[in-house]
Amino acid sequence: MKYLVLSAALALSACAASSPRWSASTWNGLPDRTVAGGGYSFFAAPVEGQGFKLKFSVKTDGSFGVASAPNEDALLEAARAAAPEGCRLLAFERTPDGGAVADYDCD
Numbered sequence: 001m002k003y004l005v006l007s008a009a010l011a012l013s014a015c016a017a018s019s020p021r022w023s024a025s026t027w028n029g030l031p032d033r034t035v036a037g038g039g040y041s042f043f044a045a046p047v048e049g050q051g052f053k054l055k056f057s058v059k060t061d062g063s064f065g066v067a068s069a070p071n072e073d074a075l076l077e078a079a080r081a082a083a084p085e086g087c088r089l090l091a092f093e094r095t096p097d098g099g100a101v102a103d104y105d106c107d
Helices: 002-018 024-028 072-081
Strands: 033-037 040-046 053-058 087-094 100-106
Touching (some): 072 087
Antiparallel strands (some): 033 040, 040 053
16 A cells, blocks of 8 residues: 555656746747748747747748738737647737737746
8 A cells, every 4th residue: 555655646746747847948948940820831939038928930932021921810820839838829919020929828
């Protein structure tokens, strides 16, 4: 019985240790990545020093500009897809470059 209780305690502590705990340093340490959304590719990078935010910029081959900027649905799709494990999208704000800054709530 003693070993059963000890095994259960170890299993619970392992589960707790494996869940992500976000801090400014772990968030800023996220790698930049490409995220697709609504037919566009976005470059997603952490916004340093501003909480749990990602900056989305449209990745282009140079053949179009801000006039062809993605709509809200495309940005929302990419922002949801880019949410790290344990985080959910709170809101996003458009930027003049045709992208957005997305704000997340992270455990």
